[in-house]
Amino acid sequence: MSAQPKVSVQNVAKIYAGTVVLERLDLDIAAGSLCTIVGASGCGKSTFLRMLLSQETPSRGRILIDGEPLPTEPTPDRGIVFQRYSVFPHLTVEENLILSSEFDAAPFSGKLRGAARTKAREEIAETLDRIGLSPARDRYPAQLSGGMQQRLAIAQALLKKPKILLLDEPFGALDPGIRADMQELLIELWRELSMTIFMVTHDIHEAFKLGTRVLVFDKIRHDPDAPDRWGATITYDLPLGRPGAQTIPDAKALFALKNTTRGDAPNA
Template sequence: MTVSQQPKLSVRGVEKYYDGTPVLERVELDVAPGSFCTIVGASGCGKSTFLRMLLSQELPTRGDIMLDGRPLPDEPTPDRGIVFQKYSVFSHLTVAENLILAKEFEAATLTGRFFGSSRRTAFSDIEELLERIGLTAARNRYPAQLSGGMQQRLAIAQALVKKPAILLLDEPFGALDPGIRVDMHELLLGLWQDLGMTIFMVTHDIHEAFKLGTRLLVFDKIRHDPQAPERFGATITYDLPLSAPVAGPRQKPEDIATVIGVPFSAEAAIPSDPNHP
């Protein structure tokens, strides 16, 4: 991470409470443009809450999140794309219709819909994109007729149509087979290298986090009250640059897995990508 640049996103003293119970506390973060931050942590440690706050789906109880030095809008906007684990694409639209939807919203204020020649133009404009995500043959199918991997490829492509500066991924590959995941990693890394957006990705898979990210954020509780386990919230306990040479005792996947209480098994390891920087 270069210090001279203005951070793309900075988080200052963010806390999040649900009904008086702290989930996150004292979160501080500066992220350089073009970073790929992977976020791991035990279940219920607030990593998805953190991602939802970056999306403005939820607002911090205290503290500020700044995007390019300005406070985040308080509702989701096109500058931040999102891919959820499921329900990310529109079930009533075909693959191609899902992909032209953002352009329809932009061009047709009143109807939100293209007709006739503009519709044909929009469909021909997405040929290349369909090719890239391998859904050319499935262009007229509905999401329910696609496999899980195809649906997530569509979801990622759809989220990138508006060219968001920040892409948020909430366990996007959590429901996919390991083999399919490797393909998805390649697609995602390729798109990230081409488009240069900043990515935040929540994952349960510690290998995925190490393989994809340029920076690993670990969420965990640092303060514990044995009499009141709900007393304290989680925060970022480890912030590891992954592109830099690995040093120190806690910077292997096994160690992080132990720290956050995620079972680690060598068989589950996903082969690392030699092309990845």
């Protein structure tokens, strides 16, 4: 008997004001997978992440987590990191991380004091160590490099100990050296914390380097008289080995392949 998937996407479609963005999404994702998502701009990759987070709801179909319907609102067990750093510039690294605990413990004042604040500092110390930011705990975001700012954004997402981590092109703005460091950090965190990760990237080489599974989103049905009639779907679903061990194919060769997992789609 096969294990229940961590995430099950069942005949999901997303339609905005008559424009079909995504259609016929069907996949099961095992717990502990690191799924990388690639595809042309505007093909619904970020929309898919927002549906997994519950920022958007499917127009058709359903998404299950551990066999249960996806909650209608974002929950702490699903963290997200964007390409743009979601940090507060007027707060230090430590204060940015403490803020989440303050809102949880003191929703009206948004402040922790005395022993409660000391406890919060102790709780984030492990996260600071894990993410390599302990030496920078008293610095402000403007005093950090791009890689350190992105480490801070990832640390924010990890504080709630999410079972599912959603990454929307998190390393796209980093230079190649820092990007390689962040890729290695992500692999380390994935192995250490046993999270299920969905990561959107525009870099197919990054997708194959990091992913245990690569999902390619694209439109395979086109109507020149009604361009909004069809949406993107998963045209390739490629299982891989462990991160860092894959053979990275030539991008042109990959996208020239015929669909080997779904068969040719009808034109209408």
